Structures are given as C-alpha cells and as structure tokens.
Amino acid sequence: xxxxxxxxxxxxxxxxxxxxxxxxxxxxxxxxxxxxxxxxxxxxxxxxxxxxxxxxxxxxxxxxxxxxxxxxxxxxxxxxxxxxxxxxxxxxxxxxxxxxxxxxxxxxxxxxxxxxxxxxxxxxxxxxxxxxxxxxxxxxxxxxxxxxxxxxxxxxxxxxxxxxxxxxxxxxxxxxxxxxxxxxxxxxxxxxxxxx
Amino acid sequence: xxxxxxxxxxxxxxxxxxxxxxxxxxxxxxxxxxxxxxxxxxxxxxxxxxxxxxxxxxxxxxxxxxxxxxxxxxxxxxxxxxxxxxxxxxxxxxxxxxxxxxxxxxxxxxxxxxxxxxxxxxxxxxxxxxxxxxxxxxxxxxxxxxxxxxxxxxxxxxxxxxxxxxxxxxxxxxxxxxxxxxxxxxxxxxxxxxxxxxxxxxxxxxxxxxxxxxxxxxxxxxxxxxxxxxxxxxxxxxxxxxxxxxxxxxxxxxxxxxxxxxxxxxxxxxxxxxxxxxxxxxxxxxxxxxxxxxxxxxxxxxxxxxxxxxxxxxxxxxxxxxx
Numbered sequence: 463x464x465x466x467x468x469x470x471x472x473x474x475x476x477x478x479x480x481x482x483x484x485x486x487x488x489x490x491x492x493x494x495x496x497x498x499x500x501x502x503x504x505x506x507x508x509x510x511x512x513x514x515x516x517x518x519x520x521x522x523x524x525x526x527x528x529x530x531x532x533x534x535x536x537x538x539x540x541x542x543x544x545x546x547x548x549x550x551x552x553x554x555x556x557x558x559x560x561x562x563x564x565x566x567x568x569x570x571x572x573x574x575x576x577x578x579x580x581x582x583x584x585x586x587x588x589x590x591x592x593x594x595x596x597x598x599x600x601x602x603x604x605x606x607x608x609x610x611x612x613x614x615x616x617x618x619x620x621x622x623x624x625x626x627x628x629x630x631x632x633x634x635x636x637x638x639x640x641x642x643x644x645x646x647x648x649x650x651x652x653x654x655x656x657x658x
Numbered sequence: 659x660x661x662x663x664x665x666x667x668x669x670x671x672x673x674x675x676x677x678x679x680x681x682x683x684x685x686x687x688x689x690x691x692x693x694x695x696x697x698x699x700x701x702x703x704x705x706x707x708x709x710x711x712x713x714x715x716x717x718x719x720x721x722x723x724x725x726x727x728x729x730x731x732x733x734x735x736x737x738x739x740x741x742x743x744x745x746x747x748x749x750x751x752x753x754x755x756x757x758x759x760x761x762x763x764x765x766x767x768x769x770x771x772x773x774x775x776x777x778x779x780x781x782x783x784x785x786x787x788x789x790x791x792x793x794x795x796x797x798x799x800x801x802x803x804x805x806x807x808x809x810x811x812x813x814x815x816x817x818x819x820x821x822x823x824x825x826x827x828x829x830x831x832x833x834x835x836x837x838x839x840x841x842x843x844x845x846x847x848x849x850x851x852x853x854x855x856x857x858x859x860x861x862x863x864x865x866x867x868x869x870x871x872x873x874x875x876x877x878x879x880x881x882x883x884x885x886x887x888x889x890x891x892x893x894x895x896x897x898x899x900x901x902x903x904x905x906x907x908x909x910x911x912x913x914x915x916x917x918x919x920x921x922x923x924x925x926x927x928x929x930x931x932x933x934x935x936x937x938x939x940x941x942x943x944x945x946x947x948x949x950x951x952x953x954x955x956x957x958x959x960x961x962x963x964x965x966x967x968x969x970x971x972x973x974x975x976x977x978x979x980x981x
Binding site for chain 1 (some may be wrong): 839
C-alpha cells in the first residue's frame with residue numbers, strides 16, 4: 463500500500479509537470495492577441511488551453527481524452543487550432559480527425575444497439591430491486607452526460623473512464639489552484655510594496 | 659481506423675499505470691471465479707483480433723462433432739477483446755465451452771471417457787468440475803485453476819446454488835467486473851469508502867466530478883481576472899531565477915527525494931526557448947486597466963521577483979499553501 467501511494471504521488475507529480483508545460487505552451491499562442499481580449503475571452507482561452515493540455519497528457523489512450531479533442535476540433539476557429547497544434551504537434555492533429563470519424567461510427571452503432579435493447583420489453587414490477595436498479599440507471603445516465611464522450615460507452619467502460627477522468631481533473635485543479643494562489647499572493651505583495 | 663485502435667490496444671501508459679495496475683490486481687483476484695464473457699456488444703467497432711489460436715480451430719472441430727452449437731457461433735466473430743487495461747492474459751474470450759456444459763447428456767459420455775466420476779454428477783455445484791473436464795478435453799491449453807497461467811480464454815466457475823446457464827454466468831461475470839471497478843472508484847473519491855450501495859456511490863462520484871469541473875471553471879476565471887502585466891521574458895526570467903520560486907513550490911508539492919531540483923530547471927529551460935524583450939521588469943506598473951495583458955502574466959509575475967526577500971516570502975507563502 464505504501465509503495466502504491468509513493469508510486470502514485472510521484473506519477474501525479476510527473477503528470478502535473480507535463481500538464482503545466484503543455485498548458486503554458488498553449489497559453490503562449492495568445493501572447494500577441496491578448497491585448498484585445500475581454501475577460502471572458504481570456505477565461506475561455508485559459509480553460510481551453512488547460513483542457514487540451516490535460517487531455518493530451520493521456521496521449522489518446524482514453525476515450526474521454528479523445529472526446530475532448532474531437533469536441534475542440536469541432537469548434538475550430540483560428541485560435542483553438544493553433545493551440546492544439548502547438549500542444550500536440552502537427553502530426554497528431556490529423557489523429558484527431560481520424561478519431562472523430564471513429565467516434566461517429568461508434569455512435570451510430572451505439573444507437574442501433576440501444577434501439578434493439580429498448581424493444582425487448584419492460585416490466586413494471588415495483589420490487590425493491592427494480593427501484594434500486596432504476597436509481598442506478600438514472601445515475602449512470604447523469605454520469606454519462608458528465609464525462610466527455612460518455613454517451614457511447616457501456617457501463618464497464620464508463621466506470622473506467624470516470625476513474626481516469628477524475629484523476630486528471632484533480633491534477634488540473636491542483637496545478638491551476640497553485641498558480642492562481644501564487645499569482646494572488648504576488649499581486650497582494652506587490653500592491654503593498656507599491657503603496658509603501 | 660487501424661492506428662486509432664493501436665492506441666486502444668496499448669496499455670494505458672504513464673501515470674495511470676497505477677490505476678491500471680490495481681485494475682489488473684483486482685481482476686486477478688477472482689481467477690478462481692474467473693470471467694468468461696461474450697462481450698460482442700462492448701466493442702462494436704473493434705477489428706477482429708489478428709491472432710487466431712490454433713486451439714480455436716480445434717475447438718471448432720470438436721464443437722461441430724458434438725453438434726451442440728450452430729455454426730455461426732463458432733466463427734471468430736464470437737470472440738472479442740477485453741479492455742486493454744485488463745490483464746493481458748484475458749485476450750480472447752469464448753463461450754462455447756460453457757454452452758456445452760448446459761448439455762450434460764452430451765458431455766457426460768464424452769467426459770466419462772476421461773474419468774469415472776463424471777457420469778454420476780448431475781448436481782449444479784458439481785457442474786463446474788464437469789465443465790473443467792469437458793473443457794480440458796476440448797481446449798488444449800487450460801487448467802481448472804486459472805491463477806498463474808496465461809490462457810486465451812477464461813472460464814467461470816459456477817457457485818453453489820447459482821444458475822449455470824450461459825446468460826446468467828455472463829451476467830454475473832459482467833457484474834463482478836463492474837463491482838471491481840466500482841471499488842477502485844470508491845477509493846479514489848474521498849468519502850466513498852463508508853457508503854454502501856451502488857446508487858449512493860454513484861451519487862458521490864457524480865458530485866465529485868461536477869465539483870471538479872466547476873472548480874476548473876472558477877480557477878480559469880480567477881486567472882483571467884489577475885491584473886494584467888507587461889510582457890515578460892520567460893526565458894530570461896527562468897534563467898535569472900535559478901532555483902526559481904516555481905521550482906521550489908513544485909518541490910513542495912512533490913516528494914523532494916524523488917524529483918531533484920536540477921531536473922526541473924533543465925526541463926523548464928529546454929521548453930522555453932523564445933526570447934522576448936525585457937520590458938519594465940523592474941518598474942512593473944500594476945495598473946488596473948492596463949491593456950497590455952499577458953496570459954503568461956500569472957506565471958511571469960511569479961518569476962518576476964528579483965529581490966531576495968520577496969522571493970523568500972513568496973516561497974514561504976507557497977509552501978504554506980501547499981501544506
């Protein structure tokens with residue numbers, strides 16, 4: 463257990479480093495344009511770079527990271543394309559396009575499967591177990607909506623993906639919080655200095 | 659389509675190794691009740707597995723001999739690949755041996771050839787042994803206890819008092835898989851260990867995911883609202899701040915013994931190679947409505963300390979924040 467904890471802490475540290483590097487890399491694409499941006503634009507750009515960075519740390523080995531990239535490349539305007547290219551490199555942007563096609567196909571198949579399943583009769587027995595199952599189903603539906611790319615996954619896959627997604631989100635939040643705190647501290651210190 | 663799936667097949671690399679290791683650890687736990695599934699529906703878009711085991715063909719031959727299954731079942735289409743993160747041993751999955759178990763009449767004469775006991779056992783709890791013997795005959799490469807061996811497919815052991823038809827077995831195997839992963843999730847999400855019941859645990863998980871997503875939103879808003887600064891020279895700032903405050907802060911985060919400082923410095927300097935011009939670093943104007951806002955500003959402003967007392971205070975404040 464201890465070894466696993468140590469293992470996970472060092473790998474979390476590695477992840478944080480990698481995420482930070484990629485995030486800053488992506489942010490640098492905005493150095494020229496930021497003078498005209500409103501605060502909302504800035505926030506969106508920060509969030510976008512962070513999302514792309516954290517998704518790319520998974521190297522497309524998970525469904526949710528592919529889904530994030532597919533969504534990003536869907537709403538392609540100039541800046542987001544530049545950011546993805548910067549973070550990933552030219553070769554991998556074409557991987558995103560291929561994975562988009564894959565996701566589209568799997569989505570169609572998933573629709574067909576679900577249609578077949580629904581036609582297999584439903585019971586209206588109000589047993590306790592049935593109620594429990596209904597609750598679980600409701601929650602899995604909510605979870606599918608939350609996790610990116612979750613709509614096409616079955617339960618087993620969904621749980622595995624949420625595991626990975628939660629860990630990555632945690633990394634993202636930690637790094638962003640550290641930077642935000644440091645920036646705030648520094649801002650306070652400097653304003654104090656300037657007042658003196 | 660091919661190379662997208664290469665990534666699926668490869669094990670999840672890097673940091674999630676810990677998670678996948680625990681997956682495999684957990685999945686190896688019930689090998690005595692190991693899983694045999696026909697999971698065609700899990701991966702509809704996956705290509706057929708290239709390696710076709712010779713035992714497969716032998717199995718098909720024997721199956722046709724026993725005339726138990728219809729021929730479509732025997733095609734390789736009935737095999738599927740388990741999720742990549744699961745143990746590499748469980749590559750190929752077939753259900754035919756189980757289906758054969760549901761026909762004790764046909765199996766018993768075959769099995770009785772092998773051992774004298776089989777003919778007498780028709781009770782449910784003993785079916786597993788029959789299935790084992792049957793599959794011993796049918797499959798060239800398996801043992802009744804699967805624990806240490808690499809097998810192309812996995813068998814479910816029917817427990818006492820439980821149905822042994824293929825559907826419920828598959829269902830139970832699937833359920834076990836889900837439960838194993840739910841346990842891992844419970845470990846990850848704080849406060850889930852004490853809750854029992856899938857619905858409650860899922861509730862907690864959903865709350866946690868929503869909270870994390872909201873935090874990302876707020877933090878990015880916070881960063882966007884940081885007072886705009888003048889453009890800084892990242893490279894020069896990093897160079898100037900050898901043993902920079904950021905590095906120290908991350909040392910605070912990491913286990914110091916694992917991540918030496920020199921490594922961090924080197925990697926950072928390699929990354930930032932673009933020289934910009936150095937502007938007003940020494941007289942920063944903290945104007946509120948300054949339009950020359952810089953996204954790197956939070957980062958740069960961290961590193962713009964050139965006076966030791968300030969950097970010391972920054973470090974201490976950061977380290978306090980991490981504790």
